[in-house]
Amino acid sequence: MLKPFVIHEPRTPQEASELLNEYGWDATAYAGGTELLVVMKEGLTSYAHLINIKTIDAIDAIQIIDNEAVLRVGAGVTHRTIETSPVIANHAPLLAEMERSLANVRVRTMGTLVGNLCFAEPHSDPAVVCMAWPGADFELTSTDGVRRVPPDEFFIDLFMTARQENEIMTAIHFPLLPSGMGSAYYKFVLLERPSANVAAFVSVTNGAITSARIAVGSVGPVPYRATTAENLLVGEKPGDELYRAAAEAVASAADPVSDLYGSVEYKQQLIRVLTRQALQQASERAMGVEQL
Numbered sequence: 577m578l579k580p581f582v583i584h585e586p587r588t589p590q591e592a593s594e595l596l597n598e599y600g601w602d603a604t605a606y607a608g609g610t611e612l613l614v615v616m617k618e619g620l621t622s623y624a625h626l627i628n629i630k631t632i633d634a635i636d637a638i639q640i641i642d643n644e645a646v647l648r649v650g651a652g653v654t655h656r657t658i659e660t661s662p663v664i665a666n667h668a669p670l671l672a673e674m675e676r677s678l679a680n681v682r683v684r685t686m687g688t689l690v691g692n693l694c695f696a697e698p699h700s701d702p703a704v705v706c707m708a709w710p711g712a713d714f715e716l717t718s719t720d721g722v723r724r725v726p727p728d729e730f731f732i733d734l735f736m737t738a739r740q741e742n743e744i745m746t747a748i749h750f751p752l753l754p755s756g757m758g759s760a761y762y763k764f765v766l767l768e769r770p771s772a773n774v775a776a777f778v779s780v781t782n783g784a785i786t787s788a789r790i791a792v793g794s795v796g797p798v799p800y801r802a803t804t805a806e807n808l809l810v811g812e813k814p815g816d817e818l819y820r821a822a823a824e825a826v827a828s829a830a831d832p833v834s835d836l837y838g839s840v841e842y843k844q845q846l847i848r849v850l851t852r853q854a855l856q857q858a859s860e861r862a863m864g865v866e867q868l
């Protein structure tokens with residue numbers, strides 16, 4: 577049973593932040609409500625004031641900014657809009673690919689990408705893609721100003737982020753990928769959400785890997801980068817043996833939590849397989865063998 581609450585409809589991020597300042601712990605922001613209303617209905621939390629961020633002007637914009645170099649996704653943009661947007665399809669198709677496999681069409685129609693990240697549920701599809709995406713950052717706005725936080729500083733713990741109480745996330749920035757860089761996202765889903773997921777970004781020049789980014793998610797409280805394996809790839813010729821060696825390095829360095837989604841060993845094996853698949857696909861996309 578939901579306790580009574582008042583809905584506020586700010587027109588600017590600053591107005592939303594003023595409301596958060598004014599009502600403190602009694603208030604929270606929401607967008608689609610697909611996570612918040614569930615926990616409120618379960619009685620796990622309650623707020624006397626809900627701040628609807630969807631009434632903020634242009635909060636649902638998808639833009640290419642900074643001289644055509646960066647994709648900016650506003651906080652009101654739903655998963656479904658990302659999945660079907662021609663701008664995303666042209667400039668960041670991995671995001672559309674990831675969104676297509678998230679939850680179901682009802683959740684994707686109401687839920688937002690930013691709401692997913694702010695909730696910081698560990699079994700998240702977008703969190704691991706953002707973590708691996710070169711130069712991605714999250715824009716946080718309050719009455720104190722605007723700051724941009726990279727994903728590895730944003731996710732602190734289970735359901736905990738670096739967002740301050742009076743901040744709302746206003747957008748995510750994704751620098752567009754340079755030519756010669758390929759990306760891939762793989763996951764394994766047993767229950768409703770991913771049991772393990774891996775995102776990889778690989779650049780290949782003159783037959784050798786020049787940069788690699790790998791992120792692993794859903795196996796512990798927060799997603800993380802697999803930097804040892806990334807370093808192992810740079811300077812090497814792409815190929816199955818290399819992908820297997822890197823996947824082994826990611827799996828053996830992993831420290832997954834044993835839970836309903838699987839044991840430590842089971843998750844290590846998932847990470848091993850998903851990393852190899854993601855590296856192979858990202859490298860093939862980088863070399864133009866496969867188009868995204």
Ligand SMILES: Cc1cc2nc3c(=O)[nH]c(=O)nc-3n(C[C@H](O)[C@H](O)[C@H](O)COP(=O)(O)OP(=O)(O)OC[C@H]3O[C@@H](n4cnc5c(N)ncnc54)[C@H](O)[C@@H]3O)c2cc1C
Pocket residue numbers: 604605606607608609610611612613629651677678679680683686687688689690691692693694695699700701702743744745746768769770
């Ligand atoms: C049945 C089901 C299946 C799902 N399966 C998956 C899955 O397979 N993979 C996956 O990754 N996710 C999954 N999800 C999660 C889904 O992605 C999220 O529910 C959705 O993205 C949350 O967005 P929202 O706009 O509804 O957030 P809300 O519920 O509105 O908000 C969630 C939290 O974020 C905060 N918040 C929201 N927007 C802002 C903002 N702009 N600034 C500051 N704080 C904000 C709210 O205060 C709240 O704490 C599933 C959810 C359901 C219900």
